[in-house]
Amino acid sequence: MPRKARLDAEGAIHHVIIRGIEQRRIFDDDGDRRNFVSRMAKVAVESETTIYAWALLPNHAHALIRSGPLGISKFMRRLLTGYAVYYNRRHDRQGYLFQNRYKSILCEEDAYFKELIRYIHLNPLRAGLVDSLDALDTYPWCGHAFTIGAADYPWHDVPFVLSRFGKKSGEARRRYREFLECGIRNERAGGKNPKWRSDWSLLDWLKISRLDDPKDRERDGRILGGELFVRNIIPDKKKMKSPATTAPAEMIRAVCERKGISAEELLSGSRRACVVMLRQQLVRQLITQPGITLAEIGRLVGVSNVAVYKILEKKV
16 A cells, blocks of 8 residues: 655644664664754754654654754655764664654644653653653753753754743743653553553554544544544545635635735735734635645645644634
8 A cells, every 4th residue: 555645834743753674773872862863953953843852762763843844854854864874884784774764643733732742751761761750850862851951952942842831931840840740640550560551552542532532533644633633634535526616816816805905915924903814714715615725725825734723723
């Protein structure tokens, strides 16, 4: 069966997972880990890709990122190709380092952001690389130490992560750490010798834990999100075969003329109240067009696909 195309757009949130070929190690020592983190930081800054969470395990790694203008594919290609060349030279080996292509899951931000931060940052604890949350606080090969610390990094958007937990940095860090502690208690099984759920079984649990309708659990494996999110990401194939209605560009031009707003101002990023309201109106009209995607709507009205989704979520 052919592989499905990746889903991506500027501003989209992805949970990325890379694995070593045949489950082999991709990090042999701290030298390898330093090179990977340094390379990840450099490519993220150069490609305007934002990283929110990450964790390096011996034979795999996780990251939560937001796509930049170049998209996730170019970011990952530069990161993984460069690291594989470095690793093979340093360890005098040849051949593929990574298992097939990396896995990327397009995520619904509002519903899953905090859960994914916790899931990714607790991986070293689950894997036994550290034995407590206190030890994880200073573990250098996971984004948790960066998040709980006070230093700022241009490639790791800690302020945005902490903004989900509180307005003041000290309070936000405390709540963030409490959120992780709660996750530790919930993830471990009962009994005298509590054990962690496995890394991958917990990921499966995360995929279905917030879906109320059982039928929503049967969905595209490239997406982590609710029904509305999925429907707006992947156009209905039946609708795509339907006769075309009014062309989007024609409809936008007609609406702009009625409102007395130029198409140039619509696309300029203007924050005038009347322009913002017009964008919202157009988004709700365009989503009814057969086969149109969030990314296409965003290009037509001058906003990101994430902004389009948030407009659609708002109650009118």
